[in-house]
Amino acid sequence: MTFAPRTWVVGEVVTAALLNQEIRDQFSSIFDAWTTYTPTWTATSNPNISNGTITGRYLKVGRRCIAVVKITMGSSTTFGSGGYNIGLPFAAAAGVDYTGTARLVAVNAWVGQVIMSASSSAFNCAFPTSQTDSRSATWAATTPDTLANSHVLRAQVDYQTAS
Template sequence: MAYEPWQPGMIMTQGRLAQLSPTWADWTPVWTTNTGANMPSFGNATITARWAQSALTCFFRLEITFGSTTNFGGGGTSDNWRVSLPVPAATLMLTVGMGEIQGSAAAERMPVRGRITTVTTMEIETSGRNYNNTANNSSGLIDAVTPWTWANAHAIRLNGQYETAS
């Protein structure tokens, strides 16, 4: 049932309550790049991707721990990673969530934010220094070599919300 804004005189029904009461579900994210070249693949990564929608707001949680068979794409700094959204967004958005990325060492942890760069995908951008206050090797939208060369057991964790198209 598509969301319909509340109007005077409407009767509260089970269907209307279901529209407004989010129920969490899994989604299977698709991992691509902004150029479509050097495509990555999850391999044996551990992925938790959950979402819920209330009216025109989507809430999401994405946690990826890369595995020994993950292919990171190797496209370099001009081939930014994209992850599909659970439902299309209403528009492009600069900040739709916050989280962290984790490298191989405790010092390799830094804050990130999600950015909706097409209405069906988001990219992830570094948004601060490493948690031990050291400077990043590189910054910007993440890819196979930004902010570091990704490897087995590295992780992405992101929670957020955005306005949906319907």
């Protein structure tokens, strides 16, 4: 993880350790492996992943965060009711709305977008309402398809964190 650069003082002796921290370690954090996290999955009546899986990973450089989520429905996953929200690893900054991409492989494959409000700690996905109607609706148990075992959602968002 990157950190605030050092404020150098006139006459300070520059050492290898300081240069490593200020230059090498900063660059290394950009190229490190992504960090895993377990996203929350909520709705008006919460779904329960049960024997399905929900995974997330993120890369944070400064206040920029790229988060990727994968939800695979299991045979005993329950889907709750209402539009779904998926938790982020960090709250978003105020003043800017963010979008990303989403893909749901269910009975059909659906391409949608991630929608996230400023200062939010979660996002939702919007998909076309049907194969013939390109208007979008928030992802839910029966939108755009009725969810079932082995259906998979993948989503990614690139956003500025609050801190």
